[in-house]
Each structure stands twice: as C-alpha cells, then as structure tokens.
Amino acid sequence: MSGGVVRVAVDIVIFTLREGVLQVLLIRRGVPPFKGKWAFPGGFVEEAESLDAAALRELEEETGVSDVYLEQLYSFGDPKRDPRGRVLSISYFALLSSERELRSGTDAVDARWFPAYDAPRLAFDHRKILDYALVRLRYKLEWTTVGFELLPKKFTLTELQRVFEAVLGRKLDKRNFRRKILKLEILRALDERQRVGVQRPARLYKFSATEFEKLRGRGMIFPF
Amino acid sequence: MSGGVVRVAVDIVIFTLREGVLQVLLIRRGVPPFKGKWAFPGGFVEEAESLDAAALRELEEETGVSDVYLEQLYSFGDPKRDPRGRVLSISYFALLSSERELRSGTDAVDARWFPAYDAPRLAFDHRKILDYALVRLRYKLEWTTVGFELLPKKFTLTELQRVFEAVLGRKLDKRNFRRKILKLEILRALDERQRVGVQRPARLYKFSATEFEKLRGRGMIFPF
C-alpha cells in the first residue's frame, strides 16, 4: 500500500439556454493562480463526501440551484494542471432549465453567463473541459432525452427545436423535427397554448417520463 | 484553499476475445482487504504521473503488455468504497487483440481470464465498474471502430463478426453484417487468404485508418 496523496476537486460545466443561445456559467477567480481569469464553478471534495455530492454541494453553494440534471464528465489528472500542486479535477456537466434564476446573491461581476461556443480564455485546463462537455452535450442531445432539461416543464415544439439548434449549431427543418420528436411518443400534448408574440399561440407539451421508460426498455436511450 | 486529501488509484478493465468469448482479466488479491477475491488490475497513481500514464504503467506491470487501446471510463468516489480509507478509483478500459499473450511471468493462479458476462464475485465496487465497462464497450463497438482493437492486424470478416456477436451477445446475419461493414469503406481487402479448418479459405482484411479518418470528418464516428 502506497500512492501519492492528491487533492481532488470537482468542476462543473453548467449549461443553459438564454435568448436562443447555449450559455455556460463562468466565475471570475478572485485569488491566484489565474486571478482575474474565468473558470468553472467548483471546489474541493470534502472528507466523507462522494464525488456526486461534492458536485451538488458546489453547485448549490455557487449558484443557489439544486435539483438539476448533473452527470460526471471526465477526470483530468495532468500533474501540472494546477500550479499549486497536485489537484485532480473530476468534471461534471449540469443542465439548467431556461426559466431558472441563479441566486441573486451571486455577484454579477463574479459570475456570468457566456455563449458556450464563444467563451473567453479560461483558467487551468478548463478549455479542454469545456470542449469535452460540448461534445458530450451534442451527443446526448441526439441520443437521449437530456434536451428537456434545458426547458421549463411546459414548452412548445418550437422552443424544443431551438434547443436542438442552439446546441447542434445548425438549423433544423420544422416539419421533420416535429415528426421525429412526436414519433418517439415521449411528449404529452397539453390543452394549454402559449402566446409568444402577436401571432397564433403555440400548443404546449410536457415531457412524459412514462413513455420515456418504454424507450429505455427498447434500448433506444443510451445510459451515459 | 482547502480540501480533503485522498489517495487515487487506477483500475483497468482489460477485455479480450478468446475462443469467441469476451473475456476480462482479473487478479486475485493476496492481501486484505478482500484477500482472495478477484479484482481488476490497478494501483495507486504516483507523484507527477498523469492518470493515463498510471493506467499504462499498471497495465504494463501487471500484464507485460503495452501499446494497447486504453480509455478512461469513469471515476468512482464513494467515501466508503475502500475499507482502508479514502481511495478514489479512476477506472479505465483496455482492449487487447486476441493474439496477444500476457507476460509469462504472470502467475496463472493470480491472474486469469474470465468470461466478461459471467465473472465471479469481485472485490470493492468492481462489479459496478465491470457493468459500466460492458455498457461502454457495447456502445462503442456499434458506433466507433474500437472493435478492430480486439483482432489481430489481419482478420477475416467472420472473425470480425464473431467480435460483434461476442460483445453484443446476439447472433448477427452474415450477409447484412458484411454489407454494412464493407459499405463503411474502412477495410482494405488483402490478397491473402486464411485457412481455419478444412473448408474454403477466407479472405483477409485489414483496418484502413485513412478511410476511417474520412468517416470521422463526416461525423459518423463518435469521439468517446
């Protein structure tokens, strides 16, 4: 029994959709190293705390949100990634539905949303983490149901399409998109409508978890 | 700056194909905890060593093989997963081509291949790691080109089909399988043949990386 002793941090890539743009939450570092640079929210894992619990705790501490979609992304362990010494980063990615607000205590100067595809220079190796998170998000959007996590409980089909377009970075055909989504039978059409502008109100839908379970059974949803 | 101090280990799920069966390498633990139980090869990450380097080193130390397909799988950090104290496990999975032999020094009593879908009881939380590795392997087999890593440089289409069948756990149609693989245009047909039994010799193929690169460009191969 041997082995070097290491400190372990979690870093969380939090995505949301604002004004039809995929955005990521960054925090400006107030202390060295990389003081003044933008970085992902995160922090050290505590004694007797699981990795998932640490990620949830940091998320809650830094943004005030809980009960969000969260999954482990990758572990970065280059011995030189942190100039302070050996720090392992277990990265997570989280999806925040577009109607949710950060805790108002979160100082606007220190925490800001940036377009995920046009982020500033990042501290540490966080650029690599972001790239990896984007790959993962694009992939999961197409093959799983995580896309709904970026929307409120009730949403229109056009809003859902905007999520796909913002993440994938390309326009989709409205008719084909609707046919494909509806054929999955994972949405429940509501009687309610929503007026967005001056035009015809759009029907609202909600994600139907029971239908989703059937899909999992058919092996159509990938578990990671 | 704070944070609990943790020891970090890598654990490696090594798959290969023997006699048409997907197998996984296990090592019998000679010391507590879980003395006598089977576990994945692995060990502690050293000072100034990256996670990937640690995984490669352990692989080489415990099996004598190097230059294999290796990718990070997931990090397990339940604080109670190791009775000795806080040990993080960064799990990896590796694919060994079927013709490669372990170092003969590897004692047959202490290191053995087991059918991956019928493994014995495992130490620590290694059962969870194995399940996760199998999910990942099945998925990557269908969507990437990792399948070739389980075969020698030159192989017949039937051998390739056996890899798919062993990993996916179901029979595939020979004609459909061949059409699908050949349509990808990632194989180069060789002039050589290989006689396996008494019957008609089978044509040999090799994986063609240049064609593979074209596929990546078309977005048909997922990068993880």
Added chain:
DNA sequence: CCAAAAGTGTTGGTTTTACACCCATGG
C-alpha cells in the same frame, strides 16, 4: 462426394430528407 465454412442478392418495410403553403391571432 462429403463436410464445413465462405461468399453472395433481393425484396418489403421503415426511415430520412427535401421541400411550400395555409392558419390563427392581434393590431
């Protein structure tokens, strides 16, 4: 000539893509 695995096409159903117009609403 027998046994064994290699090799090879067709058809029907499903899925995907490309594409354009009418509808409901408020002002």
Added chain:
DNA sequence: CCATGGGTGTAAAACCAACACTTTTGG
C-alpha cells in the same frame, strides 16, 4: 388586411431486416 410564427403532407432516396443457396477446399 397585414405581419408573425404555428402548423401540416408527400415523394424520392437511403437504409434496414429477413431470408437460402452456391462455392471452395481437404479428406
């Protein structure tokens, strides 16, 4: 009656699943 986004169908191409016989070889 205009502007705006909501909502809808069809046809061609590509893809997928099911299915059986002939070929080559050594003994």
